Every structure is written in structure tokens, then in C-alpha cells.
Amino acid sequence: MMDKKYCLNCGSLLGVDCGDAEPDYSEHYCSKGCYKEDEKEIPQVEIPLDLATFIKNNPGANFNDYLEEKIVQRFIKENEKESGE
Ligand SMILES: [Zn+2]
Numbered sequence: 112m113m114d115k116k117y118c119l120n121c122g123s124l125l126g127v128d129c130g131d132a133e134p135d136y137s138e139h140y141c142s143k144g145c146y147k148e149d150e151k152e153i154p155q156v157e158i159p160l161d162l163a164t165f166i167k168n169n170p171g172a173n174f175n176d177y178l179e180e181k182i183v184q185r186f187i188k189e190n191e192k193e194s195g196e
Contacts, residue, residue, distance in 0.1 A: 120145035 116125040118141035120173050125135050140146040 118142075118145050120149040 116138065117123065118125055118135075119139045121141060123141050125138065125141055127150060135141050136143045136146050140149065144150075162177050164179060170174065
């Protein structure tokens with residue numbers, strides 16, 4: 112007997128003879144619905160490295176504090192550019 116395979120989305124057994132039920136959508140998904148469901152999984156969010164550093168250096172700070180800090184830094188940078196050289 113072959114290895115049992117399960118739907119990657121809902122985990123139901125694939126390749127079983129289920130009479131009138133619709134056949135497996137693919138070898139990984141039991142139905143088209145499950146295939147689509149898995150497709151729209153939450154995308155990986157990339158956390159900026161400096162955010163991690165900022166939170167480390169400022170325990171208790173939240174994301175808004177980080178954004179504020181970014182804005183301030185950017186403001187300083189732009190001012191430096193204008194006054195320097
Ligand atoms: Zn499924």
C-alpha cells in the first residue's frame with residue numbers, strides 16, 4: 112500500500128475512494144477550495160532589523176514610538192543634507 116497523503120490545508124486523507132464526492136483537486140489538496148485557502152495564507156511580514164534593535168534599546172516602546180523615531184531621524188538627516196556641503 113502507498114503512503115497516505117493528506118490535504119495540506121484541511122488535513123483530510125487524499126486518494127480515498129469517496130464515491131460520489133468530487134475527486135482530489137491535486138495530489139496535495141482535496142479540493143479547489145482548499146487549494147485557494149492555502150494560497151491566501153498570511154504573507155510573511157518582514158520586521159525591519161532596526162525595529163528589533165529599537166525595541167531592544169527601548170523596552171516598553173511600541174511601534175508608534177519606532178515610527179516617530181524614524182521620522183525624527185529622517186528629519187535630522189534631511190536637515191544635515193541641506194546645511195552641510
Ligand atoms: Zn482539504
